[in-house]
Amino acid sequence: MKLLTLNFVSCARKACKSSTSSFPLHPRDAELELVEMEFNPQFLQNMLPKLEWEALQIICNELALPTLPSSTPAASDLFESGGEGSSPAQPTQVARDLHKLLLETTIREGLLVCSNCGHEYAIKEGIANFLLPPHLV
Amino acid sequence: MLPTPSTSHVNFNRVYEPAEDSFLLLDTLSASSEIKFLSERFKTSPPPLIMEVGSGSGVVLAFVAAHANHIFGRSDSMFLSSDLNVFACHSTSNTVLKAIDSASSLGEKRSLFLNSLNADLLSCLKANSVDVLIFNPPYVPTSEVPERKASLFPDPVNEAPVSFDDESHFLSLSYAGGVDGMEVTNRLLEDLPRVLHRAHGVAYILLCAQNRPREVQSHVKAWGPSWEVEIVSSSGKKAGWEKLVVLRVSRAG
Numbered sequence: 001m002k003l004l005t006l007n008f009v010s011c012a013r014k015a016c017k018s019s020t021s022s023f024p025l026h027p028r029d030a031e032l033e034l035v036e037m038e039f040n041p042q043f044l045q046n047m048l049p050k051l052e053w054e055a056l057q058i059i060c061n062e063l064a065l066p067t068l069p070s071s072t073p074a075a076s077d078l079f080e081s082g083g084e085g086s087s088p089a090q091p092t093q094v095a096r097d098l099h100k101l102l103l104e105t106t107i108r109e110g111l112l113v114c115s116n117c118g119h120e121y122a123i124k125e126g127i128a129n130f131l132l133p134p135h136l137v
Numbered sequence: 138m139l140p141t142p143s144t145s146h147v148n149f150n151r152v153y154e155p156a157e158d159s160f161l162l163l164d165t166l167s168a169s170s171e172i173k174f175l176s177e178r179f180k181t182s183p184p185p186l187i188m189e190v191g192s193g194s195g196v197v198l199a200f201v202a203a204h205a206n207h208i209f210g211r212s213d214s215m216f217l218s219s220d221l222n223v224f225a226c227h228s229t230s231n232t233v234l235k236a237i238d239s240a241s242s243l244g245e246k247r248s249l250f251l252n253s254l255n256a257d258l259l260s261c262l263k264a265n266s267v268d269v270l271i272f273n274p275p276y277v278p279t280s281e282v283p284e285r286k287a288s289l290f291p292d293p294v295n296e297a298p299v300s301f302d303d304e305s306h307f308l309s310l311s312y313a314g315g316v317d318g319m320e321v322t323n324r325l326l327e328d329l330p331r332v333l334h335r336a337h338g339v340a341y342i343l344l345c346a347q348n349r350p351r352e353v354q355s356h357v358k359a360w361g362p363s364w365e366v367e368i369v370s371s372s373g374k375k376a377g378w379e380k381l382v383v384l385r386v387s388r389a390g
C-alpha cells in the first residue's frame with residue numbers, strides 16, 4: 001500500500017466517521033518496501049493542494065522516516081529557480097524526496113490503526129483489509 | 138475503438154468475468170459525450186482520484202487508466218479500487234498495472250494506480266475524496282444478498298485452498314442484489330454524498346431494468362438542486378425498455 005493512499009482512507013466504522021481522530025490511520029509493525037516508480041514532478045506539483053500535510057508528518061514519524069518540512073512545500077520548492085532561457089526547470093531534492101515518500105514507499109505487511117476506536121486493519125501482500133466483523137459495522 | 142485490457146491472467150472461478158455490463162461501462166466512458174463532459178469538468182482541478190467499487194477483474198478501471206489521457210484530457214489522474222473479494226483485489230491490481238504497461242509501450246503517459254482495497258463499498262474512503270466513481274453493482278434481483286461468510290475473512294489469500302463452495306460464494310456476491318437488485322446500490326447511494334467530491338464529484342452507476350432506473354434517478358434528484366442525474370447510455374433494448382443503463386450522478390459544485 002502506497003503512503004499516498006493513506007491520504008484518502010480513514011476508519012471504515014460508521015461510528016468513527018464523524019470523529020476527526022479516525023484520520024489518518026496509523027501504521028504499526030509495518031514492513032516497508034521501495035517500489036520504483038517513474039518520476040513525475042509535475043504530478044507532485046499538481047497534488048500539493050490535495051495533500052493532508054499534517055497527517056503525512058504523523059505517518060512519517062510513526063514509520064521512523066526522515067522528518068518532513070513543517071508545512072506543505074510551495075510549488076516553487078519543487079523546481080530549481082534561476083535557469084533563465086528555454087531549458088525546462090530542474091526538479092529539486094524536495095521533489096525527489098516527496099516522490100520517494102508518497103509513491104515509492106509502500107507498506108507490504110503490517111497494520112493500520114484507528115486512534116478513535118482502536119480497530120486494527122491488516123495489510124497483507126500490499127492489500128489492506130477494511131472488512132469489519134458484523135458487530136462492528 | 139480503444140483496445141480492451143487483457144484479463145487472461147484472472148481466475149474466473151473466483152472473480153466475476155467481464156460481461157455485457159462491463160463492456161457497456163467501457164463504451165460509456167469512452168463515448169465522445171462523456172470525454173467532453175469529463176475533460177471539461179477536470180480541466181483545472183488537482184489530479185482527479187478515480188475509484189472503482191466492486192472492481193472484480195479490474196477490466197473497467199484498467200481501461201480508464203490505460204486511456205486516461207484520452208478520457209480526461211490530462212495525464213496525472215490517480216486510480217483506486219475496492220472489492221469484498223480479496224481475489225478480485227489482486228486481479229484488479231494485475232489487470233490495471235498490465236494495461237498501464239501496455240499503454241505506456243504504445244507511447245501513452247503512465248497513469249498512477251494507487252492500490253486495491255479489500256473493502257465494503259466506500260466505507261474506508263475519507264469524506265470528499267473521490268472525484269470519479271465507477272460502480273457495476275450486484276444488480277440481479279434475488280431473495281436476499283448473501284451474507285459475507287465470516288470464515289472467509291480476513292484470511293490471507295494463498296494459505297488455505299479455496300473450496301468450490303467458497304468460490305461460488307464469491308461469485309454470488311458479485312451479482313446478487315437482493316430486493317429489486319437494489320440493496321447494495323442503495324447502500325452505496327447512501328454513502329455517496331459523504332465521499333463524492335463536493336465541487337466536481339461524478340459517479341457512473343450501472344443499473345438493469347428491474348432496478349427501475351428512473352425511480353433511482355428521482356431518488357437522487359430529491360437530494361437537492363446541487364445534484365444532477367442523467368441516464369447517459371443503454372444497451373439491449375427489449376420491448377421498448379433498455380436492459381442495462383448507466384446512470385451519471387454529478388454534483389454541480
Ligand SMILES: [Zn+2]
Pocket residue numbers: 011012013016022114115116117118119
Ligand atoms: Zn475507528
